[in-house]
Amino acid sequence: MISFDQVTKKFPLGNVALEKISFDIEENEFVFLVGPSGAGKTTIIKLITKEINPTSGTIIVDNFDISDKKFNQQIQLRRKIGIVFQDFKIIQDKNVFENIAISLKVINSSVKKIKEEVRMMLKFVNLTEKEKVFPVQLSAGELQRVAIARALIGDRKIILADEPTGNLDPKTAWEIMKIFKKIEGKKTIIFATHNTDIVNSLKKRVIVLKNGKIFKDLRKGGYEL
Amino acid sequence: MKETWMSIKRAPFQSLAIFLILFFTVFLSTLIFIGLTFLYSFLNYIETRPQVTVYFQNTASTEQIFRLRDELTQSGKILSIKYISKEEAFNIYKNMNKDNPLLLEMVSSDILPASLEIYAKKPIFLPQIAEYLKKQPGVDEVIFQKDIISKLVTATNTIRMITIFFFSFLIIMTTIILFVIFSFKIALKKEEIHLLQLIGATKNYVRSPFLKEASFFGFFSSLISFFIIIIAVLYFEPFLQSYLRGIDSLSLNLVFYNLNIWPMNYYFLIVTFIISSLFSILIATIASYLAINKYLD
Numbered sequence: 001m002i003s004f005d006q007v008t009k010k011f012p013l014g015n016v017a018l019e020k021i022s023f024d025i026e027e028n029e030f031v032f033l034v035g036p037s038g039a040g041k042t043t044i045i046k047l048i049t050k051e052i053n054p055t056s057g058t059i060i061v062d063n064f065d066i067s068d069k070k071f072n073q074q075i076q077l078r079r080k081i082g083i084v085f086q087d088f089k090i091i092q093d094k095n096v097f098e099n100i101a102i103s104l105k106v107i108n109s110s111v112k113k114i115k116e117e118v119r120m121m122l123k124f125v126n127l128t129e130k131e132k133v134f135p136v137q138l139s140a141g142e143l144q145r146v147a148i149a150r151a152l153i154g155d156r157k158i159i160l161a162d163e164p165t166g167n168l169d170p171k172t173a174w175e176i177m178k179i180f181k182k183i184e185g186k187k188t189i190i191f192a193t194h195n196t197d198i199v200n201s202l203k204k205r206v207i208v209l210k211n212g213k214i215f216k217d218l219r220k221g222g223y224e225l
Numbered sequence: 226m227k228e229t230w231m232s233i234k235r236a237p238f239q240s241l242a243i244f245l246i247l248f249f250t251v252f253l254s255t256l257i258f259i260g261l262t263f264l265y266s267f268l269n270y271i272e273t274r275p276q277v278t279v280y281f282q283n284t285a286s287t288e289q290i291f292r293l294r295d296e297l298t299q300s301g302k303i304l305s306i307k308y309i310s311k312e313e314a315f316n317i318y319k320n321m322n323k324d325n326p327l328l329l330e331m332v333s334s335d336i337l338p339a340s341l342e343i344y345a346k347k348p349i350f351l352p353q354i355a356e357y358l359k360k361q362p363g364v365d366e367v368i369f370q371k372d373i374i375s376k377l378v379t380a381t382n383t384i385r386m387i388t389i390f391f392f393s394f395l396i397i398m399t400t401i402i403l404f405v406i407f408s409f410k411i412a413l414k415k416e417e418i419h420l421l422q423l424i425g426a427t428k429n430y431v432r433s434p435f436l437k438e439a440s441f442f443g444f445f446s447s448l449i450s451f452f453i454i455i456i457a458v459l460y461f462e463p464f465l466q467s468y469l470r471g472i473d474s475l476s477l478n479l480v481f482y483n484l485n486i487w488p489m490n491y492y493f494l495i496v497t498f499i500i501s502s503l504f505s506i507l508i509a510t511i512a513s514y515l516a517i518n519k520y521l522d
Contacts, residue, residue, distance in 0.1 A: 049423055079425035089420050093231045106426040150424075 001027040001158070001188045002048060007057030007067075009043055009212075017043040019212045020057070027157075030184050032199050033192040035209035041192040044209075045160045048190070049081055050074050062157060079107055082151025082187075086163040088143040090135045096122070097131045100149045107154060121149040125179055141172035148179050152187070159183070161191045165198065173198065229438045236413055240442070242406050243509070247446035250399040251505040255447075255454055257388055259497060264384060266475035266486040268377050277343040277354050277369040285339070285363030293361055294341055302350040307342040314340065338365055396508060403439075403512030411435065411520050418520065432517050439513035443506035451498050462489060 002025040009018040018040045025031050033041045046052045047059055050066050059067040064077050082103070090099055097118055104114045122128045125145040135143060144164060151159055161180070165173035177198055180189060193199060199206060208216040233240040281290055290308065297303050309317070314337040322328040345351050355369045411418070421431050465487075469475075475487035486493055 051423070075425050075427055077425075078423060081423075081425075083423055089416060091417050091420070093235060102421070103424050106421060106424055106430055 003060040005058040008055045010055045016212050021214050028185050030189045030204045032206045039209035040212045045162050081158045082156035084147050084151045084161040084164040086166040088147045090143050092135050095132050095134050099146050103150050103154045121153045125149045144176050158188045165195050228434045229441050232438050239406050243442050246402050251447045252450035255501040262486050266477045276345050279358045280338040280340045280366045281363050282365045289363050304344040304346045309340045311339050400512045404516050407513045407516035435513045435517045436510050439509040440506050443509035447502040447505040
């Protein structure tokens with residue numbers, strides 16, 4: 001599903017974010033991406049969404065060679081990916097329903113489909129009662145659940161979560177993890193985090209990054225630095 | 226519409242600035258448009274009046290006059306010639322003075338001269354025609370509106386040049402100001418745009434709300450400016466009526482139809498509103514399009 005082969009990313013000022021890293025992630029696999037700040041976790045996520053281009057190496061995402069300079073199917077690629085951010089990135093002047101519906105609107109889904117799928121997703125993330133509520137009235141945990149619903153809706157195959165529990169208290173973080181557990185095995189999930197407890201207790205594959213290199217790739221690992 | 230309203234509420238002062246600059250531009254442009262259509266229709270009116278009128282001596286025979294008419298027709302400089310006989314001239318005189326029996330008693334058809342009313346193809350032919358006629362036997366007097374027409378043509382050309390310059394300046398200034406204001410509005414939504422791009426929105430999808438908002442502002446400002454102009458037109462109509470006394474109608478010959486300008490009519494006002502709205506919407510959407518494209522690139 002996702003393949004990095006000898007990928008290097010250097011930024012214009014010369015700092016190396018990633019250096020010749022290689023890994024493969026299977027379809028519907030759950031992978032934790034861990035490492036200290038500046039290790040390259042967010043850079044990997046940005047490379048997968050093609051927000052940035054690699055300096056060298058090959059990146060394959062769902063059969064798209066996105067490292068190819070002639071690659072021009074960015075929109076099609078991104079429609080297969082759902083993203084959850086640490087700071088939620090919820091649109092403040094749209095209510096919960098509209099925030100989730102935006103993922104379907106960009107792919108020109110019908111109004112009927114949008115209503116059906118958003119309501120289904122609201123039920124899935126346990127926010128049915130908050131459909132018409134605006135973000136300012138929601139707690140951090142609820143905001144993150146809206147963001148997860150937005151990432152999952154629209155049959156997106158890959159979910160990229162960039163420290164989604166980083167702004168949450170431990171109890172809320174676990175509530176968020178329960179949602180990820182529910183989709184485990186149904187979508188390819190890359191979960192970048194600092195949360196030791198979560199990584200250690202879930203016993204999933206862990207890719208540990210350090211100074212832009214893969215330090216360890218543990219199939220059923222815990223958080224090791 | 227809801228998104229447009231939300232965007233206005235999110236940045237009310239920027240929205241007000243967009244409205245004011247568009248209103249100012251459309252208001253001025255509509256005034257210029259109305260002024261120019263009046264000017265051109267007036268020129269059109271003047272040009273359709275007899276441009277050269279030649280009066281013949283009583284001794285001139287009809288054959289002599291007809292021969293001269295045919296010579297002029299064959300010169301290629303004439304649009305049309307109308308012969309007015311002594312009898313026709315007397316009838317016109319009677320009609321003009323039907324309320325004054327004393328004047329009618331004093332005049333008979335013998336006194337009034339036969340004449341030719343000549344319309345030239347171009348104003349520049351007028352002096353040549355007039356000079357030619359003055360040399361012909363039997364001609365008593367030649368009257369032509371050389372000065373009026375040439376002054377009007379010169380004035381119209383000057384006004385047109387000034388208008389083109391002013392209009393170009395106005396468009397460039399408005400586009401730049403709107404571009405800057407729209408850029409501010411886009412900057413306020415940069416996180417939302419970034420999110421939309423990350424979840425697979427096309428550029429057109431991202432552009433769409435900004436273009437809709439620009440169209441709304443374009444239409445709204447043209448509507449307000451049009452209402453103010455309508456009020457001004459209604460206020461000044463009696464003054465115009467007295468100023469244009471004697472002119473039954475003014476019209477502008479466009480390629481496909483004849484647009485009636487005066488007396489004020491709904492058709493002309495609707496055409497003016499459509500043109501000003503389209504202009505306003507176009508200028509606002511172009512500025513918005515440039516701003517969002519700069520951001521997306």
